[in-house]
Structure formats: structure tokens, C-alpha cells
Amino acid sequence: MEIINRRKRMSSVARKIRREENRTIGFVPTMGALHEGHLSLIHEARAMCDVVIVSVFVNPAQFGANEDFKTYPRDLTRDCDLLAEYNVDYVFAPGVEEIYPPGFATYVTVEELSEQLEGASRPGHFRGVTTVVAILLNVMRPDFAFFGQKDAQQAVLIKRMVRDLAFDVEIVVLPIVREESGLAMSSRNQYLNEGQRRAATVLHRALSAASAEYREGERSPARLLQGVRDAIEKEPLARIDYVSVNDAETLEKLDKLDDRPALISLAVFIGKTRLIDNIVLGKTKKQDAAGARA
Numbered sequence: 311m312e313i314i315n316r317r318k319r320m321s322s323v324a325r326k327i328r329r330e331e332n333r334t335i336g337f338v339p340t341m342g343a344l345h346e347g348h349l350s351l352i353h354e355a356r357a358m359c360d361v362v363i364v365s366v367f368v369n370p371a372q373f374g375a376n377e378d379f380k381t382y383p384r385d386l387t388r389d390c391d392l393l394a395e396y397n398v399d400y401v402f403a404p405g406v407e408e409i410y411p412p413g414f415a416t417y418v419t420v421e422e423l424s425e426q427l428e429g430a431s432r433p434g435h436f437r438g439v440t441t442v443v444a445i446l447l448n449v450m451r452p453d454f455a456f457f458g459q460k461d462a463q464q465a466v467l468i469k470r471m472v473r474d475l476a477f478d479v480e481i482v483v484l485p486i487v488r489e490e491s492g493l494a495m496s497s498r499n500q501y502l503n504e505g506q507r508r509a510a511t512v513l514h515r516a517l518s519a520a521s522a523e524y525r526e527g528e529r530s531p532a533r534l535l536q537g538v539r540d541a542i543e544k545e546p547l548a549r550i551d552y553v554s555v556n557d558a559e560t561l562e563k564l565d566k567l568d569d570r571p572a573l574i575s576l577a578v579f580i581g582k583t584r585l586i587d588n589i590v591l592g593k594t595k596k597q598d599a600a601g602a603r604a
């Protein structure tokens with residue numbers, strides 16, 4: 311496994327793989343502090359592609375001024391040990407100036423979609439995400455890029471950007487990996503103490519209860535949302551940022567549910583830690599099977 315820090319080196323290695331060796335590239339972008347959620351993406355990339363490249367880059371452009379860019383967990387040595395175990399071929403771990411050289415002035419924004427849900431709570435967040443993903447896709451030119459349903463809105467935006475700007479890559483979105491308690495794996499779970507970690511399990515419990523109500527025939531987003539809110543508000547350590555029901559593909563807000571898959575997504579503070587989670591209602595059979603495996 312080679313660790314690459316320079317953008318030019320990464321581009322030329324990837325070009326050689328594509329052109330001279332004619333091998334497929336699977337790319338998994340991460341911010342490091344790797345956990346089983348990331349590893350599930352890498353596992354799938356390994357199964358689907360000849361060469362697997364993982365980037366580890368804590369992207370300053372996607373953090374707000376009062377967010378946790380400085381304290382975000384970083385441990386490249388541990389990450390690289392894990393990546394080597396997973397037979398990753400290349401780790402791209404650039405410094406900030408490799409991605410944003412002096413004079414950097416070009417950003418990618420997916421209009422409207424980037425302003426709701428997470429975007430409303432974290433202005434500018436998705437501009438940072440789509441910009442860095444666009445840069446990384448251009449450096450790597452992968453055949454496939456792998457993202458987690460954990461960041462459901464991010465996955466929708468990336469797919470839209472790829473379509474709108476004609477990136478020649480296939481986006482693969484994989485199910486949320488959870489701890490046994492139901493807590494969605496996240497690098498930010500490291501911020502939680504034991505009591506908070508227990509409190510955080512309310513997110514998935516509340517979403518699962520809504521999903522059960524949906525399966526039993528409930529089709530009113532307002533009532534489903536109220537159920538989720540009530541469950542979370544019972545947990546004293548939790549403070550809701552938002553809970554929302556949207557079309558899972560377009561993110562359009564829904565007043566009533568029909569056969570189209572719907573996304574219930576939420577952001578909740580547990581102490582100072584902001585956690586996100588979601589569940590898809592009316593999933594396809596394929597998604598259900600994948601979810602059960604994860």
C-alpha cells in the first residue's frame with residue numbers, strides 16, 4: 311500500500327492504472343478516524359474494482375466557523391494500518407494546500423438541494439463537500455466512487471453533481487452500518503461519553519418506531535414526525551436540530567406519503583455533539599436486503 315500526499319503524484323498513478331494497466335479504480339473518500347462504516351465502503355470497492363484508492367482528508371471547506379474542524383479526530387497511522395489490512399492499494403492523504411493551493415477560487419454548488427436539511431443548519435457545508443469531491447474525482451478519475459447512506463443528503467447531492475457536470479463515474483451508495491445498540495457509526499461518536507452514547511441510541515429507536523408505524527399503514531408525515539420528536543424529547547440529553555420527511559431521491563418535502571421511497575432524516579445534539587441519522591421508508595427489496603446484511 312502506498313501513501314500519497316501530492317495531488318500530482320496521485321493523478322499520475324491513477325492515470326497509469328487506467329491507461330497503461332487498463333484496470334478499474336474504486337475510490338472511497340473519507341475524513342479518516344475510520345470505523346466499520348468506512349470499512350464497509352472499502353470492502354465493496356475491493357469486491358467491485360481492481361484498484362482501491364481511499365482518501366483521508368479533513369476538508370476545512372465543509373466545516374462552519376464554529377464547528378469542529380480543529381478538534382475533528384485525526385489518526386493517520388491507525389487509519390493506514392486498517393487500510394492495509396483491507397488490502398487498499400493507495401491512500402491519498404494530502405495537506406490542505408495540495409487541495410486548495412494559494413489563489414484557489416473555484417467552487418461547485420448544487421443549487422437548492424444544498425440549502426435544505428443539513429444545508430440549512432450548516433450553511434456552506436455542501437459547497438465544501440461538492441467542491442472537494444469534484445477535485446478528488448478529477449484527480450483520481452475513478453470508475454466507481456463509494457458513499458454511505460449515513461450522509462443521505464450528501465449522496466443525493468453528489469449524484470446530482472455527477473449527472474449535471476457529466477463526471478464519468480458511477481456513484482455507489484451503501485447502507486448505514488450501526489453498532490449493536492443501533493447507534494449509526496460515526497467518527498464523531500468519539501466525542502460521546504458513556505451516558506451520552508447510551509442517550510444517542512434514541513435516534514435509531516425513534517426512526518425505527520416511525521418505520522414500524524409506516525409499515526403498519528401510517529402515511530401522514532406530520533404524525534410520523536411527531537412520533538419521532540416525542541421519542542427524542544423523552545431523552546433528557548438530546549436536543550433536536552431538525553427532523554424531516556422528504557422524497558428520498560429528490561429531497562422534496564412531502565405532505566403525504568405515497569409509493570415513492572421517503573427519507574426521514576434528523577440531526578440531534580447529544581450534549582455538544584451533533585449527530586445525524588436517517589431511515590428510508592418504502593425501500594426497494596434490494597435496499598432491504600443490503601440493510602439487513604449491514
Ligand code: AMP
Pocket residue numbers: 339340341342346347348350351456457458459460461484485486487488494495496497
Ligand atoms: P466521513 O469520513 O464521515 O466523511 O465519511 C466518509 C464516507 O463514509 C461517507 O460517504 C459517509 O457517508 C460514509 N459513512 C460514514 N459513516 C457511515 C456508516 N455508519 N455507515 C455507512 N457509511 C458511513
